[in-house]
Amino acid sequence: MAHGHATGVGTRADQARRYALLPLRIFLGVTFVYAGLDKLTDSAFFHATGTGSIGELMHGVRDSSAIPALVDLALKSPAGFGYAIAFGELAVGIGTLLGLFGRLAALGGALISLSLWLTVSWQTNPYYYGNDLAYLMAWLPLVLAGTPFLSADALLANRRRLRTP
Numbered sequence: 001m002a003h004g005h006a007t008g009v010g011t012r013a014d015q016a017r018r019y020a021l022l023p024l025r026i027f028l029g030v031t032f033v034y035a036g037l038d039k040l041t042d043s044a045f046f047h048a049t050g051t052g053s054i055g056e057l058m059h060g061v062r063d064s065s066a067i068p069a070l071v072d073l074a075l076k077s078p079a080g081f082g083y084a085i086a087f088g089e090l091a092v093g094i095g096t097l098l099g100l101f102g103r104l105a106a107l108g109g110a111l112i113s114l115s116l117w118l119t120v121s122w123q124t125n126p127y128y129y130g131n132d133l134a135y136l137m138a139w140l141p142l143v144l145a146g147t148p149f150l151s152a153d154a155l156l157a158n159r160r161r162l163r164t165p
Helices: 002-007 012-018 022-040 054-064 068-076 078-098 102-119 131-145 152-163
Strands: none
Touching (some): 022 078, 068 102
């Protein structure tokens, strides 16, 4: 009965390791849901021009981005790009909070963060003042570990195990 293994509970250290990524998952999930909703409810964001618009932002960072061609692609349809980012952030945030397709949601979050780092915050100097790179790094543990606890993924995995003879 050493360390509680006989009861199937595990040690406190085992429990702490099991849930170590939960605060990061909650933070990233809430932040991305908020970011998506913030964009979707901002009347100026989806315009091609004007203060606070995605078009103005993209024009402003075009020449200082790591990949100007990516900005040019976004500028072909600023509203479409804005909606893609907003709905992408919303899907990533909800998937992360629910733990539904956790690795895929985290990969989506990492890709959004990577694209924003290479475009919007690339010129930030020194680099550690920009938050998109930090978000990219924060997503990587969830890409690697997924959402195996307190998640829809865990419920689905348990259902599959129970049905398998």
